[in-house]
Amino acid sequence: MSARQTVRLGIIGAGNIAGPYLRDIPHYPELELAGIADIVPARAEALAAEHGIRAYPSVEALLADPAVEMVVNLTVQHAHTAVTTAALSAGKHVYSEKPLTTRYAEAVGLVALARERGLRLACSPFTLMGEAQQTAWKWIREGKLGRVRLAYADVNWGRIEAWHPDPQAFYGVGPLFDVGVYPLTILTAIFGPARRVTAYGTVLWPERETRQGARFRVAQPDFLVAALELADGVVVRLTTDFYVANKSTRQVGIEFHGDAGSLHLESWHMFDAKVAFAAFDQPLQDVPLVREPPYGTPWGQGLWETATALRAGRPHRFSGEMAAHIVEILEATAESARTGRPVGITSDFPRPAPMDWAR
Numbered sequence: 001m002s003a004r005q006t007v008r009l010g011i012i013g014a015g016n017i018a019g020p021y022l023r024d025i026p027h028y029p030e031l032e033l034a035g036i037a038d039i040v041p042a043r044a045e046a047l048a049a050e051h052g053i054r055a056y057p058s059v060e061a062l063l064a065d066p067a068v069e070m071v072v073n074l075t076v077q078h079a080h081t082a083v084t085t086a087a088l089s090a091g092k093h094v095y096s097e098k099p100l101t102t103r104y105a106e107a108v109g110l111v112a113l114a115r116e117r118g119l120r121l122a123c124s125p126f127t128l129m130g131e132a133q134q135t136a137w138k139w140i141r142e143g144k145l146g147r148v149r150l151a152y153a154d155v156n157w158g159r160i161e162a163w164h165p166d167p168q169a170f171y172g173v174g175p176l177f178d179v180g181v182y183p184l185t186i187l188t189a190i191f192g193p194a195r196r197v198t199a200y201g202t203v204l205w206p207e208r209e210t211r212q213g214a215r216f217r218v219a220q221p222d223f224l225v226a227a228l229e230l231a232d233g234v235v236v237r238l239t240t241d242f243y244v245a246n247k248s249t250r251q252v253g254i255e256f257h258g259d260a261g262s263l264h265l266e267s268w269h270m271f272d273a274k275v276a277f278a279a280f281d282q283p284l285q286d287v288p289l290v291r292e293p294p295y296g297t298p299w300g301q302g303l304w305e306t307a308t309a310l311r312a313g314r315p316h317r318f319s320g321e322m323a324a325h326i327v328e329i330l331e332a333t334a335e336s337a338r339t340g341r342p343v344g345i346t347s348d349f350p351r352p353a354p355m356d357w358a359r
């Protein structure tokens with residue numbers, strides 16, 4: 001594949017998620033990695049040495065490199081706005097880890113800046129591309145559930161401090177902003193934008209401790225449940241927490257309930273998750289996926305989608321507009337949990353198309 005057909009990437013952020021991205025990127029001939037930068041140069045140098053790539057001496061040096069066509073923003077959540085703004089201002093397309101920002105007004109500003117500069121702005125999560133998720137969507141599109149009126153989405157994400165070396169940033173935003181975005185992206189892509197939310201949140205376990213023994217206090221809710229009304233008339237019950245372990249509960253994934261039957265998607269992020277269907281009042285039975293899936297979550301898929309869309313001149317599936325709508329949902333949900341009142345949601349986005357192989 002020629003250099004003109006490939007998209008040359010520069011990664012900003014050498015934290016915990018960078019490793020999975022770096023391991024998966026080489027599987028895509030459409031992607032070429034220029035290097036990595038971090039606000040702490042030693043972190044970038046360590047990862048660069050491990051993966052045999054270039055470490056830039058600074059974020060500014062990466063942004064100044066004309067060979068970098070697209071920036072992959074893997075920084076902590078509160079840094080997303082500043083890094084994406086700098087990358088767009090430097091003339092780079094951007095793919096950001098989720099959420100796009102932590103404030104809706106900032107998300108709208110990023111979408112406007114990308115449009116003004118004629119640049120692509122894409123955002124994780126990309127997991128709707130998975131074989132399991134596409135199978136569920138295909139069953140819904142084909143009407144096998146009848147009219148879908150209700151969905152349950154469960155995000156029991158355990159205790160971040162049990163595995164992450166720096167968990168405080170995650171507790172600074174809470175499970176809704178960190179992992180609630182996964183089912184929200186899938187559900188709004190399928191059924192349209194949210195229009196109203198009513199939520200409740202609380203701190204279940206305020207005193208936490210890192211693996212290194214450092215104590216820290218949780219201020220943002222580590223448990224939040226929300227009822228959302230979507231544009232297509234579907235009602236969603238979303239539960240998120242940093243308390244219950246995913247392996248220790250049967251409440252996982254997304255359930256879609258329709259007039260004719262129910263469908264259970266075992267995971268909102270694993271491409272090889274089980275999908276099961278039940279006619280009304282019957283037990284669930286596994287259904288075959290639309291094609292053989294890869295194992296787990298291939299982290300380069302969102303980058304591949306954005307890069308191939310850029311080269312083909314087609315819309316990319318996980319747009320800045322869609323990511324901004326998700327941020328509005330997050331902000332509205334947090335406000336509802338804080339005030340105890342329903343909050344309206346007004347933004348819209350172009351819905352992504354199903355994968356060609358799942359139509």
